[in-house]
Amino acid sequence: MERGGGVQEQLVSWATAQPEKPCIIEAETEKTLTYKHCLAAVQATRRLLGDEPRCILMALPGGVANAVLWLSALTGGHTLVPVAPDAPAQELNLVAGKFPPDVVIVERPEVAEGLVCQGARFLSHADCLAIIDNASLAEPLLPAVEGWVCLMTSGSTGEPKGVVLGERQVVWTADHIRQSHQLTSEDRGLTVLPFHHINAPVVSLCASLLAGSTVIIAPRFSRTHFWGWVERHHITWASIVPTILALLLRTEKPAFLPGALRFVRTASAPLPALQLRQFEQQFGIPVIETYGLTEAASQVCANLVPPGRHVPGSVGKPVGVSLRICRPRTSEGAQPLQDVSPGETGEVCIAGACVIASYVGDQGKGAFQDGWFRTGDLGYQDAEGYIYLTGRIREVINRGGENIAPREIEEALLAHPNILEVAVVGQPDPLYGEQVVAHLVLGEPWTPALEHSLRTYCAGCLSRSKIPSVFLPIDALPRTHNGKIDRQSLRRKQASHEQREADANVA
Numbered sequence: 001m002e003r004g005g006g007v008q009e010q011l012v013s014w015a016t017a018q019p020e021k022p023c024i025i026e027a028e029t030e031k032t033l034t035y036k037h038c039l040a041a042v043q044a045t046r047r048l049l050g051d052e053p054r055c056i057l058m059a060l061p062g063g064v065a066n067a068v069l070w071l072s073a074l075t076g077g078h079t080l081v082p083v084a085p086d087a088p089a090q091e092l093n094l095v096a097g098k099f100p101p102d103v104v105i106v107e108r109p110e111v112a113e114g115l116v117c118q119g120a121r122f123l124s125h126a127d128c129l130a131i132i133d134n135a136s137l138a139e140p141l142l143p144a145v146e147g148w149v150c151l152m153t154s155g156s157t158g159e160p161k162g163v164v165l166g167e168r169q170v171v172w173t174a175d176h177i178r179q180s181h182q183l184t185s186e187d188r189g190l191t192v193l194p195f196h197h198i199n200a201p202v203v204s205l206c207a208s209l210l211a212g213s214t215v216i217i218a219p220r221f222s223r224t225h226f227w228g229w230v231e232r233h234h235i236t237w238a239s240i241v242p243t244i245l246a247l248l249l250r251t252e253k254p255a256f257l258p259g260a261l262r263f264v265r266t267a268s269a270p271l272p273a274l275q276l277r278q279f280e281q282q283f284g285i286p287v288i289e290t291y292g293l294t295e296a297a298s299q300v301c302a303n304l305v306p307p308g309r310h311v312p313g314s315v316g317k318p319v320g321v322s323l324r325i326c327r328p329r330t331s332e333g334a335q336p337l338q339d340v341s342p343g344e345t346g347e348v349c350i351a352g353a354c355v356i357a358s359y360v361g362d363q364g365k366g367a368f369q370d371g372w373f374r375t376g377d378l379g380y381q382d383a384e385g386y387i388y389l390t391g392r393i394r395e396v397i398n399r400g401g402e403n404i405a406p407r408e409i410e411e412a413l414l415a416h417p418n419i420l421e422v423a424v425v426g427q428p429d430p431l432y433g434e435q436v437v438a439h440l441v442l443g444e445p446w447t448p449a450l451e452h453s454l455r456t457y458c459a460g461c462l463s464r465s466k467i468p469s470v471f472l473p474i475d476a477l478p479r480t481h482n483g484k485i486d487r488q489s490l491r492r493k494q495a496s497h498e499q500r501e502a503d504a505n506v507a
Contacts, residue, residue, distance in 0.1 A: 006167055007206065008042075008075040008144035014212045015039040018185065023209065026063050027190065027218035027229045033064055035212075037135065038071075044135035045072040045128070046142055049103060054078045057101035057120075059092060059111070059196075061085040061219035065128040066195045067205050069105065070149070074167040077145030082196040085219075089114035096120075098162070098360075099150060150360065151198055153294050162360025163294045165198075169354045173297035174206035176320035180302045181237065181265065181288070185212035188260070190229060190238040192221040199267055202298040204239050223247050227254045234260045241268040241483035245279055245287070246421060253283050261285055263305050267292045268483045270389055270407055272414050273313035291315035291389065295373055297354045301387050314386040321352035325381055328393050329366065329374060337370055340380075345390055348377045378405070395487060397426035397434050402465050404436060409468065412461045418443050418450060423477050423485045427470065438468040439477065439490055446473040 005013075014021075019036035026032075033041060045068055049056070056078055060066045066082075073080035081099045083092065085107055096104075096117050104117050107125045146167045152160040183189075191204035200217070208215040216233045218225075221244050230238065231254065238261070240248075245266055263286040264279075276287045288310055291301040302319050303310035310316070325346040327338045340346035349372045358368055367374045378396070379389040390405045397404040406424035413422045421441035426434035444450065451471055458467040478489040 006075065006144055006146070006171055007071055007209065008141075010210050011035070011039050011042065011071070011075075012141070014185075014209070018212060021185070021212070022214045024064055024067050024205075025214060025216045025233065027192075027216050027225075027233065029063075031064050033068075033132070036137070038068070040135035040137045041068045041132040042071045042075060043137070043139070043142055044131050045069065046076040047139075048131055049073075049076060049078060054102040055099055056080050056103045056105065057092070057096055057099070057117070058082045058105045059085050059087050060105060060107055060125055060128075062191070062193075062195045062200060062217045063219055064132060064217070065125055067201070067215075067217060068132055069128065070195065070201045070205065071209075073149065074147040074170060075144045076142070077147050079148045079150060079164075081150045084194065084196050093117075149201075151196070151294050161363045163356055164360060165297050165354075165356065169297045169356075170202055170206055171210070172352075172354045173299055173320060174202050175210050177203055177207040177299050177302075178211045180299070180319045181207070181263075181305055183207060183211035183213055183237075187211060187213040187236045187262075188216060188234055189213065190216045190218070190233065190235045192218040192226065192244065193239060193241065193268075194220075197268075198294045198298045199239060199241075199292065203265070203267070203292075221247075223251060227251065227257075230254075230261055231256045231259060236260050236262050238264045240264055240266055242266055242271040242275065243269070243479060243483045245271065246275060249275065249278055249282060258284055263288050265290060267299070269485065272411050274411065274414050276312045286310060289315050291377075291387065293350075293375060295356050295375075296321060296350060296352070300350055311386050314382075314388050316387065317385045318350075318387070320354060321350045323381075323387070324349050324372070325379065326372075326374070328378065337372060343380055343382065345378055345380045347393065348375045348379050348387070348389070349373065350375060395425070397424075397436055399426075399429075399434050399436065399465055400432040404466055409436065409438065409462060409466055412458070413438060413440070413454075415461075416454065416457055418453075421477050423487065423490055424468065425487050425490050429469075435469040436466065437470045437472060439472050439474050439493075441476060442473055 015035040020034050022032050023035045023038040024033045083095055093116050101117055101120050104120045105123045106112055109124050112122045148164055148166050150164045189204050189208050191200045193200040195201055204215050265288045267290045271289045279287050286306050288303045288305055290299055292298040293300055300321055301315045303316035325340050326349050328347040351372045355373050376393050377389055378391050379387055381387050391407050395406050409424045410422050413419050419440055420443050423439045425437055427437045429435040478486040480486050
């Protein structure tokens, strides 16, 4: 099949070449759309939405309806604003205030109660499914018109920002994902990630569509059902995040593995190299670490899939973008972009057809410079071109003038047998500027003996300045919707803990 064209062109081509092949399957219900039915459903949904460009606020779980609405917006000239399916009315009203919708799509009619969206048309999940189920290709195809999607960045280290991506940017990235993961029409991909973030709709839905393959969509991750879905649906690749990988490490290896499963792919947050190796040893399945950004319509770097070489600890090589490592920004204002020496750590900067030129409302102007996007991520590139991320500029801890990357400490602590998860942040200190604080999810109760064991362990693998001053055991690490550690929340918890201790001392 000749590549090129947008979503509709590819969908029409595959619906002609393999009309009865499954395009989308729901993991739980096994509801299936063939390529022919998917094309008809997209056309019917576009007729429902109308010819005029609409702003569509959508709060639906992952599944057939969500996927069809993504494709309908991208090919029908509309702007889709997806939000979490469980978003409360207050959050929906906040989003609607920023992006006034013409159409609001929610899971159940009662969810619409309390929403202030003057003049908007309301549709439920059931309304959308009725349109999809009854769709046919009796009428002539509507011409394709480039649509848009508006997403919010994670806000894990600062305020969330609005990102608007066009169909061409989505297709550009999706096709490079198809190529880098060597997807063919024989593949069957599983996604358990939410459709109000960039990963699932681009990495799983659109890349699968461009390959003419099948995507299996679960509304959410389930540790109980994950391996069952992989076996029942003959999954060849799965898109997950490091949090899910860590949870799967607590499951037994199913007897059917490897089955058809070629690899699992991780993104959205750094993957500790130790956990990658543990997963591959435990399940015998390659783990392909990647690096993506909402601002670039998802994938920016990727490791090679087997039989190619993938490198634990690296996010792979740039794919579909130009990338350079520059001297990080400082608080003194904009400086010219200046590349660091080979192998030296600096700020990852990218440019390319998939990269946005600005945020909504012109937020974060300083991130866009001379045609390059300054990601805020720190990393280095080795002699073979592999990229290694070391952290975020805002996450770096300055202890007595020494810059400390939290990830190095986190990787070291994860090798301790009693630590399940860890996040390291800085704590203000009157003498050193900042101290190192480790938030720990433990496999056993916290005791003075365990703390002594940790300090002895750290002394053997970390320099003195990097050893945490404080260990704080917690039940679970706070995370954003796309799996990144919410360090802002950790700092608030930390400040609250310090205040309680101060009050106790005064009392």
